[in-house]
Amino acid sequence: MKTSKLLYMSALLAGTLSFTACELDEYNPSGGDANITNYNAWRGLQAYCYSPLNEGLFSEFNFLSVAEGGTDMFENPSKDYAQEVFFYEGLTPSVQAPKVTFNQAYTTISTCNAVINHADEVEGADKDILVAEAKTLRAYYNLVLVTYYGPVTLSDEDISTGIINTRPKRNTVEEFYTAIIKDLKEAAAVLPVQPLDGNYGRVCKKTALGLMARAYAQGAGEGLSEDGVSYWMRAKDTAEELIKNASSYNIYLYDDVSDLWAQANNRNNPEALFIVSGVDANNESANYMSVNRNQLTFTFCNPNKLEDLYKIADKSNYYLGRVNNNAMAPTPYAIDVFDASWDKRWENTFMTAFGTFSMVTPGWLKYDNYGVEITQALIDKYGMGQQFLGDSIRPYAEINAIASTYKGNQYDFVGAWPKGGYAAHHADPANLITGIKNPFVIDYPVDVDDDRFAVVLSKDYKTDAEKAQSRYFTVNIRDLFDGNQYKRQPFDGTNSYQLYPSLIKYNWLYNGVSEGSNLQRRYGDIMVMRTAELYLIAAEAWERLGDAEQGRKYLEKLRNRAARPGTQAPALGTITEETILDEYAREMAGEYCRWALLKRHHLLGERLKRFNSRAAESFDESIHYCRPISNDFLQQIDNRDEYGDNGYGTTPTKGY
Known part of the structure; x- marks a missing residue:
């Protein structure tokens, strides 16, 4: 860097x-x-x-x-x-x-x-x-x-x-x-x-x-001109x-x-x-x-609001940062204006798939620390597929901690774990997917069998039957709204109403950009x-x-x-x-x-x-x-x- x-x-x-x-x-x-x-x-x-x-x-x-x-x-x-x-x-x-x-x-x-x-x-x-x-x-x-x-x-x-x-x-x-x-x-x-x-x-x-x-x-x-021009x-x-x-x-x-x-x-x-x-x-x-x-803490939603599914305390999220202010979210227009079938600007602007992390590299958090077993209670509450009973949701990101003299520990994105961790243990960092340009950009669309995300906000509307094909909790983004305003209250028996596509342009994760344990601040260039x-x-x-x-x-x-590969604008x-x-x-x-x-x-x-x-x-x-x-x-x-x-x-x- x-x-x-x-x-x-x-x-x-x-x-x-x-x-x-x-x-x-x-x-x-x-x-x-x-x-x-x-x-x-x-x-x-x-x-x-x-x-x-x-x-x-x-x-x-x-x-x-x-x-x-x-x-x-x-x-x-x-x-x-x-x-x-x-x-x-x-x-x-x-x-x-x-x-x-x-x-x-x-x-x-x-x-x-x-x-x-x-x-x-x-x-x-x-x-x-x-x-x-x-x-x-x-x-x-x-x-x-x-x-x-x-x-x-x-x-x-x-x-x-x-x-x-x-x-x-x-x-x-x-x-x-x-x-x-x-x-x-x-x-x-x-x-x-x-x-x-x-x-x-x-x-x-x-x-x-x-x-x-x-x-x-x-x-x-303002209707101005210069020298008649x-x-x-x-x-x-x-x-x-x-x-x-x-x-x-x-x-x-x-x-x-x-x-x-x-x-x-x-x-x-x-x-x-x-x-x-x-x-x-x-x-x-x-x-x-x-x-x-601290723009990140105002522009992100907090997936920890679904604490039985996304088991990371907000104060300890070394991946997303401490996202506890939740004050700025896109309107339906800002969502609908993107055609995500071809436009990569969608996922390079908003995060809609929320996964957890591990810290195997520095020896802080084991790969299994934030694993969540899919129980019948979770299936009934969140509508995941019955076929996934007994399987697990596993971490997406591997984060390293690096000692720094001036601003405390630095946190660096090492790579993403491959999907399929529910069936085969992937705790070996040699299995990490590296070369990912941005840890907050999740490729669109998320595969229905992906076990690295607790919740996915879907731009494409899905029926309950289509949601049940997924291992993760699926929320239709349009269901978050009453007309063009957020509902601000439960509508499906969960806290999903507190989620929204989150602006990622002011969140950074690399060595040199953090302020130690203050996870609300990251010091990237703007x-x-x-x-x-x-x-x-x-x-x-x-x-x-x-x-x-x-x-x-x-x-x-x-x-x-x-335009994403295989498509054209x-x-x-x-x-x-x-x-x-x-x-x-x-x-x-x-x-x-x-x-x-x-x-x-x-x-x-x-x-x-x-x-x-x-x-x-x-x-x-x-x-x-x-x-x-x-x-x-x-x-x-x-x-x-x-x-x-x-x-x-x-x-x-x-x-x-």
């Missing part, structure tokens, strides 16, 4: 200054009298511009819930946690997820400003590149703000001065996008093709240009420039989508345009990073933007420009690489807006982009009515196309009532 060279070690230099480095979820960092003209101090401050990426936005559940919640693709399956962002119920400026997201983006802009403003006062060989990085990051944070919060403030605060604007004025949406594009153009002209010092945690030329394509597309949804045309031109000249920009697209999500390719993934690099738990730098990357999005933007822009056929080749490229019919939205859903599910996509097409309300009825009940077209302004921000300015909260009722007006 190739490990990352972490950027954030240099951020320690910022701690040597007398700047008051506030917590990232606080508004208004203050400055001091440190000599920012010292190159090392200035460079340390520049590194701090990256801090909210790994220590906030892409480390916790807050931004993910803001970016994917309240859409046609995800809802809360079993409880009312974060119902404000998933269902627009009680959404106010004090709600944590949008508040923290706003704070983390807004406050760091003052650090970017300081780096840019004082560049002329320092001397250093890499100065121009570092400034270009700061401009790229400033553009990204401003894009987050204008996308999710609308016409807020283009902050000109500078952390080095300690001067805070307590009476900020809102900028227009057009002013935001003009500033964003200007920053990205200037950055792209300077940034190298390869990241500075070979550190892939830094932004580079393809990052700036990729974000420019995204910004043009998002701004196009539609932003849709600019988005198309930028995306196509990168696609057509990929080698010049070090841009790559995997031929096989399963390689994209292979564990071996998580670090420094070549398809990434913008990476938030994770902690390497085998490196001393891990001791100096504050990262709580791709903020990747090449496939350029293909989608190009197709989307062509469709919006009225010539959808020109975008066909970009969609077909993504579909063809997703079906031919696309007439390409419409719906076609574009569906292909985004298949390719980018859970990747922090759905809410923004539906906003720029102004389809949030319409899609919720069709695919997320609970959210539709509270969605207000006049308010909910902007998330609420952070209450922390509003409480620290003197013109709160004038500034407005985007229409959420805590100030007299929206403010725009």
Whole structure:
């Protein structure tokens, strides 16, 4: 496994200054009298511009819930946690997820400003590149703000001065996008093709240009143009420039989508345009990073809810991790949009077959530890075939434990046990199936005689008689729903209602990615933007420009690489807006982009009515196309009532 060279070690230099480095979820960092003209101090401050990426936005559940919640693709399956962002119920400026997201983006802009403003006062060989990085990051944070919060403030605060604007004025949406594009153009002209010092945690030329394509597309949804040219045309031109000249920009697209999500390719993934690099738990730098990357615990269901069948305590699941928060599950649309008969993106996006594990290699857990004998009581309760009475369900995964100096034990997927363990003992690691790209990707469909899974959620509807052909408990995914909402109560006499297809894009299992016994956290790399999005933007822009056929080749490229062996992607019919939205859903599910996509097409309300009825009940077209302004921000300015909260009722007006 190739490990990352972490950027954030240099951020320690910022701690040597007398700047008051506030917590990232606080508004208004203050400055001091440190000599920012010292190159090392200035460079340390520049590194701090990256801090909210790994220590906030892409480390916790807050931004993910803001970016994917309240859409046609995800809802809360079993409880009312974060119902404000998933269902627009009680959404106010004090709600944590949008508040923290706003704070983390807004406050760091003052650090970017300081780096840019004082560049002329320092001397250093890499100065121009570092400034270009700061401009790229400033553009990204401003894009987050204008996308999710609308016409807020283009902050000109500078952390080095300690001067805070307590009476900020809102900028227009057009002013935001003009500033964003200007920053990205200037950055792209300077940034190298390869990241500075070979550190892939830094932004580079393809990052700036990729974000420019995204910004043009998002701004196009606001009806913007540049020098008389539609932003849709600019988005198309930028995306196509990168696609057509990929080698010049070090841009790559995997031929096989399963390689994209292979564990071996998580670090420094070549398809990434913008990476938030994770902690390497085998490196001393891990001791100096504050990262709580816990998305997995919110996006997985907990099969231990069927504790008589899946006998692993949640706190001890070294395979799946501790999946006890269970807050984000796919809607029927997000499930039905995949045709699993040909599309490997289905199992590379969602886990639907849940097995246990052994730890024979380190001598921790014997192969038989989590074996479950199929009794008559289990057959009667779960509907497995009578012919399997007396047989057993055996482990799927073999996990190794490796001592590590810095973050405690590391856990590594060694391989999968072959099926048939009920008949012949397979405890010898020599029998393991190795070369599996991703331990959470279970090949579709699961054989009916497979004895390595306790429960399988079936995308294809099965009758009771068809379920009885299986050794495992079979749950029809459609039975989990009442209309397009999860039932949230037993419907078959079991706890199956608490299960759901589980997003696997933020779960990793390899040496260097774990935090010892804290099984809620895993520190893999996250791709903020990747090449496939350029293909989608190009197709989307062509469709919006009225010539959808020109975008066909970009969609077909993504579909063809997703076809499983022995199949081919079906031919696309007439390409419409719906076609574009569906292909985004298949390719980018859970990747922090759905809410923004539906906003720029102004389809949030319409899609919720069709695919997320609970959210539709509270969605207000006049308010909910902007998330609420952070209450922390509003409480620290003197013109709160004038500034407005985007229409959420805590100030007299929206403010725009």
